Amino acid sequence: MKNSAINEVGDCGPRYEMFALLDALQETGYTNMFNGPRILRDKFGISKKASYEIFSQWTANFSKES
16 A cells, blocks of 8 residues: 555545544454554554554544643
């Protein structure tokens, strides 16, 4: 998978799938979310840098008040 997934916009495609996986991990409590980037790398075959960028984008969806 190319790192272009980071720039993908919309409700389908690789970034959506990655966000959905992170959402599911958080909801189930399966793992500490600091493992999120590693899980993204394992599941989607992306680089370490890309996994941290996707994870950062995902965490930006949460307000500091939540």
